[in-house]
Amino acid sequence: MEDQKKQFTVSVYTENNIGLLNRLSAIFQRRHINVESLNTSASEIEGVSRFTIVVKITESQMKKIIGQIEKQVEVIKAYYHTEDEIIYQESCLFKFKSDLLFDERQIQNIIKESNARIVTVNKEFFVIEKSGRKDEIDLLYRELNVFGIGQFTRSGRVAVTKDKMNISKMLEAFQN
Incomplete structure (x- = not known):
């Protein structure tokens, strides 16, 4: 075989x-x-x-x-x-326009439910970080993509x- x-x-x-x-x-x-x-x-x-x-x-x-x-x-x-x-993890960063954080309540719920975290906020943009398995990051990407991701990057596996x-x-x- x-x-x-x-x-x-x-x-x-x-x-x-x-x-x-x-x-x-x-x-x-x-x-x-x-x-x-x-x-x-x-x-x-x-x-x-x-x-x-x-x-x-x-x-x-x-x-x-x-x-x-x-x-x-x-x-x-x-x-x-x-x-x-x-045992492995990947990490990723998402960048969005700041007004989405305050205007789209659903983004805050997605962040909380996915165990992601906001790493920086200023008047122009905010950045979310997520560590987890590939499928968790893929799911978060799909959920956030509808809001217009400004930038996205992900690490290799550790x-x-x-x-x-x-x-x-x-x-x-x-x-x-």
Whole structure:
């Protein structure tokens, strides 16, 4: 039976070097795989960066890609996780004209019901922030879109595993 496409979250621990992002994205590009989300940040280990990449592919493709990623000199270790192995969030910002906040009572109700929050208000605009799962943010976008969103941006996925990861122990061994 052939592998089914699933959503995977990839965690790549790396040294922070110029050009690595380009080489990592080329690994996916060469295989015609769309990256659905990408986030880079510091990791729990000082001096080590973490890429969090979301893709929808088969597990056999995922295993091959992990192998290619780990061949990059700066990559310390790469892992892949299924949706049920992680806890994740995304974040987004919406910008609207200020008069909507006072003229459209429904916007205030939507903000409250969705557990979003207003991060700034001035006489020209206000900004709403929402953190949550992709479907929560998509729903909020649909509800607010009727009011004329001035600007919208969303982050890539940030994720932690439910189970303990052994990357810290592995790095300690390298340092000794």
